[in-house]
Amino acid sequence: MRPSPLRSGSRRRPRVLAAASAAVLLAAGLLTGCGSSDTASSGGTVTLKVGDFGTFGYNAKGANLFAAYMKLHPDIKIVEDNNANEQNYWNATQAHLAAGSGADDIQAFDVSRMGQVTTTLASRFTDLSKVPGVAKADWAPVKWSQGTARSGAVVGLGTDLGPEAVCYNTKLFKAAGLPTSPAAVAKLWGGSWDTFVNTVGTAYQQHAPHGTYFLDSGEGLFNSVVGSGATQYYDASGKAVYASNPSVKAAWKLASQAVAAGETPGIAQFSTQWASGFANNSFATTICPAWQMANIVNDSGKKNAGVWNVATAPQASDWGGSYLTVPAQGHHVKQAQALVQWLTRAQQEITVFSTPDVGNFPSNVTAYADPRVSGAKNAFLSGAPIGKIFSAAARRIPAAPIGQYDGVIRNDMGNGVLLMEQKHESASAAWKATLQQITTDTTG
Amino acid sequence: MTALTPPAAVPRRPSRRPVTGGAGRQHHGGPVTYLILIVVALASLFPLYFSVVAASTSQSRIAQSPPPLVPGANLLANLRAVWDYNGPGGHTLGLAMVNSVIVAAAVTVSTVLFSTFAGFAFAKLRFTGRNALMVFVVATIAVPPQLSVLPLFRIIAGLHWTDQLQSVILPSLVTAFGVFFMRQYLSSALPTELLEAARMDGANSWRTVWHVVFPVARPAMAVLGMLTFVQAWNDFLWPLIALTPSGNPTLQVALASIGGGYDINESVIMAGAVVTTVPLLIAFAVFGKQIVGGVMQGAVKG
Amino acid sequence: MTASTTASPTRPPGAAPGPDGAEARRRARRGRLYRLDVKGSPYLFILPFFLLFAAFGIFPLLYTGWMSLHSVSTLTPDQSTWTGLGNYTMLGHDPVFWKSLRNTVTIGLLSSVPQLAIALGLAHLLNYRLRGRLFFRVALxxxxxxxVAAAALIFQFIFQQNNAGFANWVLHLVGVHPVGWEAGTWSSQLAVATIVMWRWTGYNTLIYLAAMQAVPGELYEAAALDGTNRWQQFRYVTVPALRPTIVFTVVVSAIGSLQLFGEPYLFGGSGQGINGGPDNQYSTLALYVYRLAFNSEHLGRAAAVAWVIFLIAVVVGAVNAVVVRRLRKSA
Incomplete structure (x- = not known):
C-alpha cells in the first residue's frame, strides 16, 4: 500500500504555520487596536511637529531650544521629525503637501527647493510677513527675497545663511611659495574672481606639490561666481534668464579656464573622494560657505588642526541655507507661526551658531553685532575670525531673485562643469549640452 | 503563460522510501569546494565587516585613503549617538525595533502564505483566465516602486492611517514576485501523482494544500520567507513617507535621522547600519538551523 | 478535463447510484461539493493575493498610467492637463531617457549573466555535504x-579614481594605469554591475539551492550507477530539473535590471547619485523615473518612463514565453 500523503502530512504539520497564524493574529490585533494618536491637543496642550533635515540644531545638546520654548509656553509640546538626508526628507514632504494631509506643523526647506516652494507650492503655506515680531529689516536681503512668493506673501523665514569665504590650506600655500596670512592671501586676488582663477590659481599650479589642486571643485567655483551676481538664473519677473545672463556666462568662462589650467581635480563635491581630498591635503582652497567649515574640520581630521585658514572671498556670495514654513493644512497654524518667529529671532540663531557641532550661520542680521557672533573664532581653522568674515560677507550678498526650477538649473550647470572636467569637453560644447539639458528638465 | 512551465523535465513519482538527499548530497565537498565557498563568504561579509570598522572610527579616519581596515575605539560613542538619534529624551530605539519586527513578521507570514496558495493554483490547478492573469502578474513586477508611493499615500491619507503600522504592512502583504516564485517551484517540485493520491483519499482542496502542498513547498517557503523578511526589514522609501521618526517609526525610519547635517557623519551612519543589520544576521544564524532544516528536509518525503 | 488536473478521471464521486436513498443523497451532495470545490477553489486560492494586489499593486499602476497622459507636477497632482501621448513623444528626443535606456540594458547584461551562472555553480557546491553549511548560507x-548605504560606501572606496582605491591598486599591481571609475562610461557601468552582482548573487544562490533540494536523490543514484561524473550529473540531472526555477531567475533578473535604482543612486553619492553621473553615464530608467518625479517634479513624464518600463517587461515576458515554447517544441 502506498503511504497516504494525507496521513504522513498530518504527522509532520509544518511548524512554520503555527508561527504564521500567530503572527497574522498579532498583526490583525494591531490593525484594529492601534488608535490614532494624532497631533491633536490633549489636556489643553498643543503638540507642534517640526519637520526638518540634516542639522538644524534646535534639539542639539547645548542648544535645547525646544525645551526652552516649552518652558516659556507650558501649553506647547514640540516634537522634531528629522531626516538626515535632504532628498529623502523632500520626497516625504512633497507627498504630504501634495495629498493635503500628513505635513508637520512646521516644515523646513533647503534653499534649493525654495524655487518650487515659492511658486508651485506657494498657496500651500501661510504668509509669515504679518506674524507679530517679523520684520523684513532683520534679515539679510537675499534671505528675505528668496523666501517671498511672487504675490508678496512671505512663505519661508530664513534660518541659516551660506555667506562665502575662501578657506585655504596654509601648508600647500607655503609649499607653492604663496603667502599664508589671511590679509595677504585676500590681497592676492583683491576683489576679482578673474585674478583668483587666472593669476593666483595659475601661480599655485606652477609650484604646486604633486597631486594637489588649487580648487576642490570647478562646480564650487562656478556656483560661487554665479552667486555673487545681482541676477542669476531668473529675473525679478520670474522669467528664466540663465541662457542670456552675462554674469552666468562669465562664471562659465572662469570655470572653464580653471579646468583648462588644471586647477580642479574633476570630482564631484561631497563625494567620498572629495572628503578624501581634505583628509589627504589635496586641495589648496575651497570656496566655503559658512556651513562648509564643518566638512573641513571633520574630513581633515585632528592631525590637520591649524592647517586651514579663512580669507575674504573676491566677492560676496551665498550658497545654501534653509527656511522654516508653516503649511496651511496644519491644525495649529497660529502656534506654529509663533514658534517659527521665535526660532528665527537673533537670540535663537545665535544660540544655534554657538552650539558645538552645529554652527549654522545666522541669516538674521541683527545677530551679527552680538559678541558671540562678531567675536567667534574657529580654533581648528587657525583661529580665524569667522564671525567677522562671514557677517561682513553676509551684508554684501546681492538679493538675487530665484525661480521655479532654480535647484534643477543649478544641478544641470554643475554637471556641465563636470563634463568639461571629466569628458574634456570644450567650454562651448559643454555649454550647449547644458542648455539643452536645462530645457528638457524645465519643460512640462 | 504555459510556456513558462516546461513539463517537469524529470519524471517523478512519490518515492516509496524516504529520500534524505537532494541533489548530489551523496558527495562530500572537496577542498576546492571549501576554498571557493570561503572566498565567496569573505567577499560577502567584507562590507559588513567594514561597516563595523567604520562604525568604530571617526569620520576623518574614514575619509583618509587608504580606508581603515581594523576597528578603532569609537564604537561605543557612535552607538551612543545612534541611541540618542532623536535627541536626548527622544524616542528610544526599542520601539522602533519592536515595530520593525512586527512589520517584517506580518509581511513575511502573509507573503509566504498567500504566495503559496496562489502559486499552487497557478502551477497545478486549471481555471479560466489562468495564463493571462499570470502574464499580468509577472509584468507588474516591473513597475518601479518609486512611483507607487504617491498614489499609495493618497489611499493611506484617505484612511487616516499615516504614522500607523498598518500603513506599511498592508501594501506589502503580497508580492507578484512571491507568487511567480512559488508557481515556478511547485510546477516542478510538486508531483501530480501526489495530488491525485490525496484526491483518492477524499481530501478536498484545502486539506490537500495543508497536507500535501505545504510539506512539499517548505524549502521554497523558507527561502521566500527569508528574502521577504530582509526586504521588509530594510525597506525605507515608503516607510519614510508613511511614518514619522517622532511618531511610530520602524528602525529604518528612526535611523534616517542619524549622522546628518551639512557634513555627513559616516561613522555614525555606519553604526546605524550595524544596529540594523547585525540583529538580522544573528536572527538568521539562530533560527538558521530551523530554516536550513526546512530547506534540507526537502519536499519529497512522504 | 477543464476543472483541475488534480481530479482523477477514474473517480467520479457520486456518479454511481447507491442502493440506499440516504447514501445516494449524501453521495450526490458530496459530488456537488466536490465539483464546487474543484471549480471554485482555484479562485479562492488566488483571491487573497488579488484582493490585496488590486488595492496596492494594480491601482498604483493604473494611476501612474493615467498620470502619464497628463502634464502634471508632482507637487500638485490635482492640477493636471491632458496631453495624450505628449509625455511619450517628448521622451523621443530626451537624451537622458535614451542614455538611461541603453545603460539599463548594458548594466543589466553585465550584471545578470555572470551573476546567474555563478549563483548556479555556488548552489551546486553548497548542496554537497559540508561542514559549516549554516555559516556559508548566512554569509551568502x-x-x-x-x-545599501554601507555597501555603497565601501564600493565608493573600492572604485576611487586615485591610487588609493582598491580596484586601481589591483590594476597597478598588474601594471595598468589608474582608471577614473565614476567618470568613465564603461568603467562606471562595470562598477555598478559589480555592486549588483555582489548584492544579488547570494540571493539567487539560495533560490537555486531551494529548488535543488527538491530534486529526488534517486535520480542521482541512477546517474551514478550509469557511471556519470559530478559535472555530468550537474549538467544532465540538476540543470534540467531546475529549468522552471532558472526561467524564474532569468525573468526576475531581467525585470530586476529594468528596475535597477538603488545601486547607481548610491554609487553616485549625495552629489551625483540622482543624475547617474554628470554625463548620465550610469543613469538607469528607474533612476530617471526617480529624478523626474522627485527632483524636477515632472510627474507626468516620470509616469511615462515608468510605463515604458512596464511595457518593456511585457515584451520581455512575451519573448521569453515564445522562446521557451520554441525550445520545447524543438526538444
Whole structure:
C-alpha cells in the first residue's frame, strides 16, 4: 500500500504555520487596536511637529531650544521629525503637501527647493510677513527675497545663511611659495574672481606639490561666481534668464579656464573622494560657505588642526541655507507661526551658531553685532575670525531673485562643469549640452 | 503563460522510501569546494565587516585613503549617538525595533502564505483566465516602486492611517514576485501523482494544500520567507513617507535621522547600519538551523 | 478535463447510484461539493493575493498610467492637463531617457549573466555535504541584508579614481594605469554591475539551492550507477530539473535590471547619485523615473518612463514565453 500523503502530512504539520497564524493574529490585533494618536491637543496642550533635515540644531545638546520654548509656553509640546538626508526628507514632504494631509506643523526647506516652494507650492503655506515680531529689516536681503512668493506673501523665514569665504590650506600655500596670512592671501586676488582663477590659481599650479589642486571643485567655483551676481538664473519677473545672463556666462568662462589650467581635480563635491581630498591635503582652497567649515574640520581630521585658514572671498556670495514654513493644512497654524518667529529671532540663531557641532550661520542680521557672533573664532581653522568674515560677507550678498526650477538649473550647470572636467569637453560644447539639458528638465 | 512551465523535465513519482538527499548530497565537498565557498563568504561579509570598522572610527579616519581596515575605539560613542538619534529624551530605539519586527513578521507570514496558495493554483490547478492573469502578474513586477508611493499615500491619507503600522504592512502583504516564485517551484517540485493520491483519499482542496502542498513547498517557503523578511526589514522609501521618526517609526525610519547635517557623519551612519543589520544576521544564524532544516528536509518525503 | 488536473478521471464521486436513498443523497451532495470545490477553489486560492494586489499593486499602476497622459507636477497632482501621448513623444528626443535606456540594458547584461551562472555553480557546491553549511548560507545572505548605504560606501572606496582605491591598486599591481571609475562610461557601468552582482548573487544562490533540494536523490543514484561524473550529473540531472526555477531567475533578473535604482543612486553619492553621473553615464530608467518625479517634479513624464518600463517587461515576458515554447517544441 502506498503511504497516504494525507496521513504522513498530518504527522509532520509544518511548524512554520503555527508561527504564521500567530503572527497574522498579532498583526490583525494591531490593525484594529492601534488608535490614532494624532497631533491633536490633549489636556489643553498643543503638540507642534517640526519637520526638518540634516542639522538644524534646535534639539542639539547645548542648544535645547525646544525645551526652552516649552518652558516659556507650558501649553506647547514640540516634537522634531528629522531626516538626515535632504532628498529623502523632500520626497516625504512633497507627498504630504501634495495629498493635503500628513505635513508637520512646521516644515523646513533647503534653499534649493525654495524655487518650487515659492511658486508651485506657494498657496500651500501661510504668509509669515504679518506674524507679530517679523520684520523684513532683520534679515539679510537675499534671505528675505528668496523666501517671498511672487504675490508678496512671505512663505519661508530664513534660518541659516551660506555667506562665502575662501578657506585655504596654509601648508600647500607655503609649499607653492604663496603667502599664508589671511590679509595677504585676500590681497592676492583683491576683489576679482578673474585674478583668483587666472593669476593666483595659475601661480599655485606652477609650484604646486604633486597631486594637489588649487580648487576642490570647478562646480564650487562656478556656483560661487554665479552667486555673487545681482541676477542669476531668473529675473525679478520670474522669467528664466540663465541662457542670456552675462554674469552666468562669465562664471562659465572662469570655470572653464580653471579646468583648462588644471586647477580642479574633476570630482564631484561631497563625494567620498572629495572628503578624501581634505583628509589627504589635496586641495589648496575651497570656496566655503559658512556651513562648509564643518566638512573641513571633520574630513581633515585632528592631525590637520591649524592647517586651514579663512580669507575674504573676491566677492560676496551665498550658497545654501534653509527656511522654516508653516503649511496651511496644519491644525495649529497660529502656534506654529509663533514658534517659527521665535526660532528665527537673533537670540535663537545665535544660540544655534554657538552650539558645538552645529554652527549654522545666522541669516538674521541683527545677530551679527552680538559678541558671540562678531567675536567667534574657529580654533581648528587657525583661529580665524569667522564671525567677522562671514557677517561682513553676509551684508554684501546681492538679493538675487530665484525661480521655479532654480535647484534643477543649478544641478544641470554643475554637471556641465563636470563634463568639461571629466569628458574634456570644450567650454562651448559643454555649454550647449547644458542648455539643452536645462530645457528638457524645465519643460512640462 | 504555459510556456513558462516546461513539463517537469524529470519524471517523478512519490518515492516509496524516504529520500534524505537532494541533489548530489551523496558527495562530500572537496577542498576546492571549501576554498571557493570561503572566498565567496569573505567577499560577502567584507562590507559588513567594514561597516563595523567604520562604525568604530571617526569620520576623518574614514575619509583618509587608504580606508581603515581594523576597528578603532569609537564604537561605543557612535552607538551612543545612534541611541540618542532623536535627541536626548527622544524616542528610544526599542520601539522602533519592536515595530520593525512586527512589520517584517506580518509581511513575511502573509507573503509566504498567500504566495503559496496562489502559486499552487497557478502551477497545478486549471481555471479560466489562468495564463493571462499570470502574464499580468509577472509584468507588474516591473513597475518601479518609486512611483507607487504617491498614489499609495493618497489611499493611506484617505484612511487616516499615516504614522500607523498598518500603513506599511498592508501594501506589502503580497508580492507578484512571491507568487511567480512559488508557481515556478511547485510546477516542478510538486508531483501530480501526489495530488491525485490525496484526491483518492477524499481530501478536498484545502486539506490537500495543508497536507500535501505545504510539506512539499517548505524549502521554497523558507527561502521566500527569508528574502521577504530582509526586504521588509530594510525597506525605507515608503516607510519614510508613511511614518514619522517622532511618531511610530520602524528602525529604518528612526535611523534616517542619524549622522546628518551639512557634513555627513559616516561613522555614525555606519553604526546605524550595524544596529540594523547585525540583529538580522544573528536572527538568521539562530533560527538558521530551523530554516536550513526546512530547506534540507526537502519536499519529497512522504 | 477543464476543472483541475488534480481530479482523477477514474473517480467520479457520486456518479454511481447507491442502493440506499440516504447514501445516494449524501453521495450526490458530496459530488456537488466536490465539483464546487474543484471549480471554485482555484479562485479562492488566488483571491487573497488579488484582493490585496488590486488595492496596492494594480491601482498604483493604473494611476501612474493615467498620470502619464497628463502634464502634471508632482507637487500638485490635482492640477493636471491632458496631453495624450505628449509625455511619450517628448521622451523621443530626451537624451537622458535614451542614455538611461541603453545603460539599463548594458548594466543589466553585465550584471545578470555572470551573476546567474555563478549563483548556479555556488548552489551546486553548497548542496554537497559540508561542514559549516549554516555559516556559508548566512554569509551568502549577508550582502542582501547589509544596508545599501554601507555597501555603497565601501564600493565608493573600492572604485576611487586615485591610487588609493582598491580596484586601481589591483590594476597597478598588474601594471595598468589608474582608471577614473565614476567618470568613465564603461568603467562606471562595470562598477555598478559589480555592486549588483555582489548584492544579488547570494540571493539567487539560495533560490537555486531551494529548488535543488527538491530534486529526488534517486535520480542521482541512477546517474551514478550509469557511471556519470559530478559535472555530468550537474549538467544532465540538476540543470534540467531546475529549468522552471532558472526561467524564474532569468525573468526576475531581467525585470530586476529594468528596475535597477538603488545601486547607481548610491554609487553616485549625495552629489551625483540622482543624475547617474554628470554625463548620465550610469543613469538607469528607474533612476530617471526617480529624478523626474522627485527632483524636477515632472510627474507626468516620470509616469511615462515608468510605463515604458512596464511595457518593456511585457515584451520581455512575451519573448521569453515564445522562446521557451520554441525550445520545447524543438526538444
Amino acid at each position: 545572505l549577508a550582502p542582501y541584508a547589509t544596508s
